Amino acid sequence: MTTQKQLQTLGYWLHHTSALHKRAFATETKKFGLTTEQYGLLLQLRDREKVSQKKLAGLIHKDQATTGKIVEKLEVKGFLKRLPDPSDRRAFQLYISDNGREVLNELIPIAETLETQAWEGITAEEMQLFESIMHRLQDNLYKKNVNEDE
Protein backbone atom coordinates (compact mmCIF):
# COMPACT_ATOMS: atom_id res chain seq x y z
CA MET A 1 0.00 0.00 0.00
CA THR A 2 2.75 2.44 0.94
CA THR A 3 6.10 2.78 -0.74
CA GLN A 4 7.79 1.47 2.37
CA LYS A 5 5.95 -1.82 2.25
CA GLN A 6 7.00 -2.43 -1.32
CA LEU A 7 10.60 -2.11 -0.26
CA GLN A 8 10.56 -4.88 2.27
CA THR A 9 7.73 -7.06 1.12
CA LEU A 10 9.19 -10.50 1.60
CA GLY A 11 10.93 -9.85 4.87
CA TYR A 12 7.89 -8.08 6.21
CA TRP A 13 5.48 -10.83 5.25
CA LEU A 14 7.54 -13.72 6.44
CA HIS A 15 8.45 -12.13 9.71
CA HIS A 16 5.07 -10.67 10.48
CA THR A 17 3.09 -13.78 9.54
CA SER A 18 5.49 -15.93 11.49
CA ALA A 19 5.00 -13.67 14.51
CA LEU A 20 1.21 -13.95 14.20
CA HIS A 21 1.49 -17.73 14.12
CA LYS A 22 3.80 -17.79 17.11
CA ARG A 23 1.46 -15.54 19.11
CA ALA A 24 -1.55 -17.66 18.22
CA PHE A 25 0.27 -20.81 19.31
CA ALA A 26 1.29 -19.15 22.58
CA THR A 27 -2.29 -18.10 23.25
CA GLU A 28 -3.69 -21.56 22.58
CA THR A 29 -1.10 -23.37 24.66
CA LYS A 30 -0.66 -20.87 27.45
CA LYS A 31 -1.36 -23.35 30.23
CA PHE A 32 1.39 -25.72 29.07
CA GLY A 33 4.04 -23.04 29.13
CA LEU A 34 5.91 -24.26 26.05
CA THR A 35 7.09 -21.98 23.27
CA THR A 36 6.82 -22.94 19.59
CA GLU A 37 10.57 -23.53 19.67
CA GLN A 38 10.37 -25.89 22.64
CA TYR A 39 7.47 -27.69 20.97
CA GLY A 40 9.37 -28.04 17.71
CA LEU A 41 12.41 -29.37 19.49
CA LEU A 42 10.41 -31.94 21.43
CA LEU A 43 8.74 -33.09 18.21
CA GLN A 44 12.14 -33.85 16.75
CA LEU A 45 13.03 -35.99 19.75
CA ARG A 46 9.78 -37.91 19.69
CA ASP A 47 10.94 -40.61 17.31
CA ARG A 48 14.67 -40.39 17.88
CA GLU A 49 17.11 -41.60 20.50
CA LYS A 50 20.61 -40.70 21.63
CA VAL A 51 20.56 -37.43 19.72
CA SER A 52 23.40 -35.04 20.54
CA GLN A 53 22.71 -31.32 20.90
CA LYS A 54 24.87 -30.68 17.86
CA LYS A 55 22.76 -33.08 15.79
CA LEU A 56 19.56 -31.67 17.20
CA ALA A 57 20.63 -28.13 16.29
CA GLY A 58 20.79 -29.24 12.66
CA LEU A 59 17.37 -30.84 12.89
CA ILE A 60 15.70 -27.67 14.16
CA HIS A 61 17.84 -25.33 12.02
CA LYS A 62 19.26 -23.40 14.92
CA ASP A 63 22.74 -22.83 16.23
CA GLN A 64 24.23 -24.97 18.96
CA ALA A 65 24.15 -22.31 21.65
CA THR A 66 20.47 -21.56 21.19
CA THR A 67 19.65 -25.25 20.99
CA GLY A 68 21.49 -25.82 24.25
CA LYS A 69 19.44 -23.16 26.01
CA ILE A 70 16.14 -24.61 24.84
CA VAL A 71 17.23 -28.13 25.78
CA GLU A 72 18.19 -26.84 29.21
CA LYS A 73 14.72 -25.39 29.73
CA LEU A 74 12.98 -28.56 28.60
CA GLU A 75 15.16 -30.60 30.91
CA VAL A 76 14.28 -28.40 33.87
CA LYS A 77 10.60 -28.88 33.04
CA GLY A 78 11.16 -32.62 32.89
CA PHE A 79 10.22 -33.06 29.25
CA LEU A 80 13.54 -34.52 28.14
CA LYS A 81 16.54 -36.27 29.62
CA ARG A 82 20.23 -35.60 29.02
CA LEU A 83 22.35 -38.72 29.47
CA PRO A 84 26.11 -38.82 29.08
CA ASP A 85 27.35 -40.24 25.79
CA PRO A 86 29.54 -43.22 26.77
CA SER A 87 31.60 -42.86 23.62
CA ASP A 88 32.18 -39.11 23.90
CA ARG A 89 32.41 -37.45 27.26
CA ARG A 90 31.85 -34.00 25.77
CA ALA A 91 28.43 -34.92 24.41
CA PHE A 92 24.97 -35.73 25.67
CA GLN A 93 22.45 -38.23 24.40
CA LEU A 94 19.01 -36.69 24.49
CA TYR A 95 15.76 -38.54 25.06
CA ILE A 96 12.21 -37.32 25.32
CA SER A 97 10.70 -38.24 28.71
CA ASP A 98 7.32 -39.76 29.44
CA ASN A 99 6.13 -36.34 30.57
CA GLY A 100 7.43 -34.98 27.30
CA ARG A 101 5.37 -37.50 25.34
CA GLU A 102 2.33 -36.63 27.39
CA VAL A 103 2.63 -32.92 26.79
CA LEU A 104 3.14 -33.60 23.08
CA ASN A 105 -0.06 -35.63 23.07
CA GLU A 106 -1.85 -32.55 24.31
CA LEU A 107 -0.04 -30.03 22.14
CA ILE A 108 -0.17 -31.83 18.81
CA PRO A 109 -3.97 -31.61 18.41
CA ILE A 110 -3.88 -27.94 19.35
CA ALA A 111 -1.15 -27.25 16.82
CA GLU A 112 -3.06 -29.17 14.17
CA THR A 113 -6.26 -27.24 14.84
CA LEU A 114 -4.37 -23.97 14.60
CA GLU A 115 -2.84 -25.14 11.35
CA THR A 116 -6.27 -25.98 9.95
CA GLN A 117 -7.67 -22.63 10.98
CA ALA A 118 -4.74 -20.77 9.50
CA TRP A 119 -5.30 -22.42 6.11
CA GLU A 120 -9.02 -21.74 6.08
CA GLY A 121 -10.23 -20.50 2.70
CA ILE A 122 -7.08 -21.71 0.95
CA THR A 123 -7.42 -24.55 -1.52
CA ALA A 124 -5.25 -27.66 -1.68
CA GLU A 125 -3.79 -26.45 -4.95
CA GLU A 126 -2.92 -23.12 -3.47
CA MET A 127 -1.29 -24.83 -0.49
CA GLN A 128 0.81 -26.89 -2.86
CA LEU A 129 1.92 -23.85 -4.79
CA PHE A 130 2.64 -22.00 -1.58
CA GLU A 131 4.78 -24.91 -0.46
CA SER A 132 6.62 -24.98 -3.74
CA ILE A 133 7.30 -21.24 -3.65
CA MET A 134 8.51 -21.47 -0.07
CA HIS A 135 10.93 -24.16 -1.12
CA ARG A 136 12.36 -21.98 -3.87
CA LEU A 137 12.60 -18.98 -1.56
CA GLN A 138 14.43 -21.09 0.99
CA ASP A 139 16.80 -22.42 -1.67
CA ASN A 140 17.55 -18.94 -2.95
CA LEU A 141 18.06 -17.51 0.52
CA TYR A 142 20.05 -20.50 1.66
CA LYS A 143 22.50 -20.00 -1.17
CA LYS A 144 22.96 -16.38 -0.11
CA ASN A 145 23.74 -17.48 3.42
CA VAL A 146 26.23 -20.11 2.36
CA ASN A 147 28.10 -18.54 -0.54
CA GLU A 148 29.09 -15.22 0.87
CA ASP A 149 31.21 -16.09 3.85
CA GLU A 150 32.50 -12.57 4.41
Added chain:
Amino acid sequence: MTTQKQLQTLGYWLHHTSALHKRAFATETKKFGLTTEQYGLLLQLRDREKVSQKKLAGLIHKDQATTGKIVEKLEVKGFLKRLPDPSDRRAFQLYISDNGREVLNELIPIAETLETQAWEGITAEEMQLFESIMHRLQDNLYKKNVNEDE
Protein backbone atom coordinates in the same frame (compact mmCIF):
# COMPACT_ATOMS: atom_id res chain seq x y z
CA MET B 1 9.45 -35.47 4.67
CA THR B 2 9.22 -36.77 8.23
CA THR B 3 6.08 -36.99 10.31
CA GLN B 4 7.39 -34.23 12.54
CA LYS B 5 7.59 -31.75 9.71
CA GLN B 6 4.00 -32.39 8.70
CA LEU B 7 2.87 -31.47 12.15
CA GLN B 8 4.28 -27.99 12.15
CA THR B 9 4.45 -27.17 8.49
CA LEU B 10 3.24 -23.59 8.51
CA GLY B 11 5.04 -22.48 11.63
CA TYR B 12 8.20 -24.19 10.49
CA TRP B 13 8.15 -22.65 7.03
CA LEU B 14 7.33 -19.16 8.07
CA HIS B 15 9.79 -19.07 10.89
CA HIS B 16 12.62 -20.80 9.09
CA THR B 17 12.28 -18.85 5.86
CA SER B 18 12.03 -15.63 7.80
CA ALA B 19 15.21 -16.54 9.66
CA LEU B 20 17.02 -17.25 6.39
CA HIS B 21 15.97 -13.86 5.06
CA LYS B 22 17.06 -12.10 8.22
CA ARG B 23 20.47 -13.81 8.15
CA ALA B 24 20.96 -12.94 4.49
CA PHE B 25 20.11 -9.31 5.19
CA ALA B 26 22.52 -9.26 8.13
CA THR B 27 25.29 -10.70 6.00
CA GLU B 28 24.78 -8.20 3.19
CA THR B 29 24.59 -5.18 5.47
CA LYS B 30 27.12 -6.19 8.08
CA LYS B 31 29.19 -3.03 7.77
CA PHE B 32 26.20 -0.77 8.51
CA GLY B 33 25.36 -2.57 11.73
CA LEU B 34 21.59 -2.29 11.35
CA THR B 35 19.21 -5.19 11.95
CA THR B 36 16.21 -5.87 9.72
CA GLU B 37 14.05 -4.47 12.50
CA GLN B 38 16.00 -1.23 12.74
CA TYR B 39 15.90 -0.93 8.95
CA GLY B 40 12.15 -1.50 8.86
CA LEU B 41 11.57 1.06 11.58
CA LEU B 42 13.67 3.69 9.81
CA LEU B 43 11.79 3.05 6.57
CA GLN B 44 8.54 3.89 8.34
CA LEU B 45 9.98 7.19 9.54
CA ARG B 46 11.33 8.16 6.14
CA ASP B 47 8.17 9.84 4.92
CA ARG B 48 6.56 10.70 8.25
CA GLU B 49 7.03 13.37 10.90
CA LYS B 50 6.18 13.78 14.55
CA VAL B 51 5.41 10.10 14.99
CA SER B 52 5.02 8.91 18.58
CA GLN B 53 6.52 5.60 19.67
CA LYS B 54 3.04 4.28 20.30
CA LYS B 55 2.02 5.12 16.73
CA LEU B 56 5.25 3.74 15.36
CA ALA B 57 4.72 0.47 17.22
CA GLY B 58 1.47 0.04 15.28
CA LEU B 59 3.21 0.80 12.00
CA ILE B 60 5.86 -1.87 12.50
CA HIS B 61 3.48 -4.33 14.18
CA LYS B 62 5.43 -4.59 17.39
CA ASP B 63 4.65 -3.81 21.00
CA GLN B 64 5.53 -0.49 22.57
CA ALA B 65 8.32 -1.80 24.76
CA THR B 66 10.18 -3.46 21.89
CA THR B 67 9.66 -0.43 19.68
CA GLY B 68 11.11 1.79 22.39
CA LYS B 69 14.24 -0.32 22.60
CA ILE B 70 14.82 -0.22 18.85
CA VAL B 71 14.19 3.53 18.75
CA GLU B 72 16.68 3.98 21.55
CA LYS B 73 19.37 2.12 19.59
CA LEU B 74 18.71 4.11 16.44
CA GLU B 75 18.89 7.34 18.41
CA VAL B 76 22.24 6.37 19.91
CA LYS B 77 23.52 5.64 16.41
CA GLY B 78 22.26 9.05 15.28
CA PHE B 79 19.78 7.77 12.71
CA LEU B 80 16.72 9.35 14.30
CA LYS B 81 15.84 12.18 16.67
CA ARG B 82 13.42 12.15 19.60
CA LEU B 83 11.89 15.55 20.27
CA PRO B 84 9.43 16.33 23.06
CA ASP B 85 5.80 16.51 22.01
CA PRO B 86 4.66 20.03 22.99
CA SER B 87 1.07 18.89 23.34
CA ASP B 88 1.81 15.78 25.44
CA ARG B 89 4.71 15.76 27.82
CA ARG B 90 4.64 11.97 28.09
CA ALA B 91 5.29 11.48 24.39
CA PHE B 92 8.07 11.94 21.86
CA GLN B 93 7.90 13.10 18.28
CA LEU B 94 10.26 11.01 16.17
CA TYR B 95 12.11 12.18 13.09
CA ILE B 96 14.58 10.42 10.85
CA SER B 97 17.91 12.27 10.81
CA ASP B 98 20.07 13.18 7.82
CA ASN B 99 22.39 10.33 8.73
CA GLY B 100 19.34 8.09 8.86
CA ARG B 101 18.39 9.09 5.32
CA GLU B 102 21.92 8.47 4.16
CA VAL B 103 22.10 5.00 5.60
CA LEU B 104 18.70 4.22 4.07
CA ASN B 105 20.03 5.31 0.70
CA GLU B 106 22.70 2.69 1.06
CA LEU B 107 20.52 -0.04 2.53
CA ILE B 108 17.54 0.19 0.21
CA PRO B 109 19.38 -0.98 -2.92
CA ILE B 110 20.90 -3.85 -0.96
CA ALA B 111 17.50 -4.88 0.36
CA GLU B 112 16.04 -4.67 -3.14
CA THR B 113 18.78 -6.81 -4.60
CA LEU B 114 18.26 -9.40 -1.90
CA GLU B 115 14.54 -9.34 -2.60
CA THR B 116 15.17 -9.90 -6.31
CA GLN B 117 17.51 -12.78 -5.63
CA ALA B 118 15.10 -14.37 -3.20
CA TRP B 119 12.33 -14.40 -5.84
CA GLU B 120 14.56 -15.83 -8.57
CA GLY B 121 12.81 -18.54 -10.55
CA ILE B 122 9.38 -17.48 -9.29
CA THR B 123 6.97 -16.00 -11.82
CA ALA B 124 4.94 -12.84 -11.39
CA GLU B 125 1.76 -14.90 -11.21
CA GLU B 126 3.21 -17.07 -8.50
CA MET B 127 4.29 -14.00 -6.56
CA GLN B 128 0.77 -12.65 -6.76
CA LEU B 129 -0.72 -15.88 -5.54
CA PHE B 130 1.84 -16.08 -2.77
CA GLU B 131 0.91 -12.57 -1.72
CA SER B 132 -2.77 -13.42 -1.73
CA ILE B 133 -2.25 -16.57 0.33
CA MET B 134 -0.12 -14.66 2.81
CA HIS B 135 -2.91 -12.15 3.20
CA ARG B 136 -5.41 -14.86 3.99
CA LEU B 137 -3.05 -16.57 6.40
CA GLN B 138 -2.51 -13.26 8.16
CA ASP B 139 -6.24 -12.62 8.34
CA ASN B 140 -6.92 -16.07 9.75
CA LEU B 141 -4.13 -15.84 12.29
CA TYR B 142 -4.96 -12.28 13.20
CA LYS B 143 -8.50 -13.32 14.09
CA LYS B 144 -7.13 -16.00 16.38
CA ASN B 145 -4.96 -13.44 18.14
CA VAL B 146 -7.77 -10.97 18.60
CA ASN B 147 -10.79 -13.11 19.39
CA GLU B 148 -9.51 -15.31 22.13
CA ASP B 149 -8.49 -12.89 24.82
CA GLU B 150 -7.63 -15.29 27.63
Added chain:
DNA sequence: TAAATTTAATAAGCATGCTTATTATATGTA
Protein backbone atom coordinates in the same frame (compact mmCIF):
# COMPACT_ATOMS: atom_id res chain seq x y z
C1' DT C 1 -12.06 21.41 40.85
C1' DA C 2 -10.89 16.78 42.85
C1' DA C 3 -10.65 12.04 42.25
C1' DA C 4 -10.58 8.14 39.23
C1' DT C 5 -9.11 6.25 35.05
C1' DT C 6 -6.39 5.98 30.95
C1' DT C 7 -2.28 6.47 28.50
C1' DA C 8 3.03 7.09 26.67
C1' DA C 9 7.04 5.60 27.78
C1' DT C 10 10.20 2.85 30.49
C1' DA C 11 11.98 -0.91 33.49
C1' DA C 12 12.55 -5.63 34.80
C1' DG C 13 12.39 -10.43 33.89
C1' DC C 14 12.53 -14.10 30.82
C1' DA C 15 13.03 -16.68 26.12
C1' DT C 16 15.03 -16.95 21.47
C1' DG C 17 18.98 -16.07 18.41
C1' DC C 18 23.47 -14.52 16.97
C1' DT C 19 28.63 -14.07 17.70
C1' DT C 20 32.86 -14.83 19.99
C1' DA C 21 35.45 -17.08 23.55
C1' DT C 22 36.35 -20.91 26.72
C1' DT C 23 36.74 -25.63 28.42
C1' DA C 24 37.21 -30.32 28.13
C1' DT C 25 37.64 -34.02 25.26
C1' DA C 26 38.63 -36.36 20.65
C1' DT C 27 41.13 -36.98 16.72
C1' DG C 28 45.03 -36.51 13.55
C1' DT C 29 49.91 -36.13 12.79
C1' DA C 30 54.87 -36.11 13.81
Added chain:
DNA sequence: TACATATAATAAGCATGCTTATTAAATTTA
Protein backbone atom coordinates in the same frame (compact mmCIF):
# COMPACT_ATOMS: atom_id res chain seq x y z
C1' DT D 1 53.65 -41.05 22.63
C1' DA D 2 53.51 -35.89 22.23
C1' DC D 3 51.70 -32.08 19.94
C1' DA D 4 48.51 -29.79 17.08
C1' DT D 5 43.96 -29.43 15.54
C1' DA D 6 39.06 -30.15 15.67
C1' DT D 7 34.85 -30.63 18.14
C1' DA D 8 30.60 -30.66 21.82
C1' DA D 9 28.89 -27.96 24.94
C1' DT D 10 28.71 -23.73 27.57
C1' DA D 11 29.31 -18.79 28.82
C1' DA D 12 28.98 -13.96 27.98
C1' DG D 13 27.29 -10.09 25.54
C1' DC D 14 23.97 -8.02 22.83
C1' DA D 15 19.35 -7.48 20.09
C1' DT D 16 14.46 -8.64 19.52
C1' DG D 17 10.02 -9.79 21.65
C1' DC D 18 6.69 -10.76 25.22
C1' DT D 19 4.50 -9.76 29.85
C1' DT D 20 3.83 -7.23 33.96
C1' DA D 21 4.72 -3.22 36.73
C1' DT D 22 5.87 1.64 37.33
C1' DT D 23 5.86 6.60 36.57
C1' DA D 24 4.29 10.80 35.02
C1' DA D 25 1.04 13.08 32.54
C1' DA D 26 -3.38 13.31 30.23
C1' DT D 27 -8.36 12.66 30.18
C1' DT D 28 -12.77 11.51 32.16
C1' DT D 29 -16.24 11.79 35.78
C1' DA D 30 -18.35 13.07 39.73
